[in-house]
Amino acid sequence: MNETILIDESGKRTDGRSIDELREIKLTIGVLKKANGSAFIEFGKNKIIVAVYGPREVHPKHMAQPDKCVLRCRYHMSPFSTDTRKNPAPSRREIEISKVIREALEPAVVLEDYPRAAIDIFVEVLQADGGSRCAGITAASVALADAGINMRDLVAACAAGKINNKIALDINDVEDKEGSADMPVAYLPNLEQITLLQLDGILNKSQFTECLEKALQGCKMVYEIQRKALMEKYFGNDLSLDDENTEEIKE
Numbered sequence: 714m715n716e717t718i719l720i721d722e723s724g725k726r727t728d729g730r731s732i733d734e735l736r737e738i739k740l741t742i743g744v745l746k747k748a749n750g751s752a753f754i755e756f757g758k759n760k761i762i763v764a765v766y767g768p769r770e771v772h773p774k775h776m777a778q779p780d781k782c783v784l785r786c787r788y789h790m791s792p793f794s795t796d797t798r799k800n801p802a803p804s805r806r807e808i809e810i811s812k813v814i815r816e817a818l819e820p821a822v823v824l825e826d827y828p829r830a831a832i833d834i835f836v837e838v839l840q841a842d843g844g845s846r847c848a849g850i851t852a853a854s855v856a857l858a859d860a861g862i863n864m865r866d867l868v869a870a871c872a873a874g875k876i877n878n879k880i881a882l883d884i885n886d887v888e889d890k891e892g893s894a895d896m897p898v899a900y901l902p903n904l905e906q907i908t909l910l911q912l913d914g915i916l917n918k919s920q921f922t923e924c925l926e927k928a929l930q931g932c933k934m935v936y937e938i939q940r941k942a943l944m945e946k947y948f949g950n951d952l953s954l955d956d957e958n959t960e961e962i963k964e
């Protein structure tokens with residue numbers, strides 16, 4: 714079967730990007746008054762809001778862990794987030810994505826600092842356009858930081874994939890559906906640890922290596938955006954004080 718043309722002769726993709734280009738990302742922190750931490754991300758056409766509540770008491774109580782905090786995550790797509798109305802009831806896909814987002818974030822949170830407590834993360838997709846789990850993880854990680862949760866690192870996420878037999882960065886909805894592979898990756902940039910690696914499609918060994926490397930480059934770009942958004946929220950626009958600010962954060 715012939716694949717749809719997703720890269721034209723001049724190397725441009727359907728949304729005008731080059732093969733190594735990330736979609737535009739806008740990240741705003743602290744958008745919800747009642748949540749302990751929150752973030753709104755626009756990752757290309759994805760629009761996702763994340764709310765973090767906790768650390769707080771666990772209900773039901775038997776779910777509590779004596780030595781660490783329980784991280785709970787709900788990924789949900791609103792009925793108006795896709796072209797055709799999405800059933801608001803949790804689908805198998807949403808249950809799976811909730812689990813992988815939790816697993817991607819857990820290694821970054823110092824769970825032992827909050828025994829017997831729970832931290833709840835709500836990832837609400839208002840508009841989806843491919844790569845929503847990566848966008849959700851990226852926003853959830855800064856929302857956790859905004860909630861003042863002790864963290865070992867931020868978690869930055871980005872996908873790469875195969876379209877028209879080429880490895881491309883940050884796969885959008887059309888490329889996901891018409892292309893031949895999609896690999897979402899989440900990464901702790903300072904600890905150099907991968908916390909999410911999925912693959913939908915088939916890649917040979919060299920394509921797999923190239924795809925993973927490209928996704929990790931994307932994660933590093935996403936991390937810079939997360940870092941800048943946190944700096945702007947807590948220190949205003951004066952990023953010239955970068956080094957001093959970093960010292961203050963470490964203290």
Ligand code: ADP
Pocket residue numbers: 795796797799806841842843844845846847886889895897
């Ligand atoms: P991700 O959003 O993390 O890439 P998938 O690969 O499962 O997750 O989905 C790719 C895209 O397919 C989504 O971002 C969304 O745009 C679209 N999609 C997912 N579920 C539905 C659905 N139930 N109805 C219509 N579109 C959907």
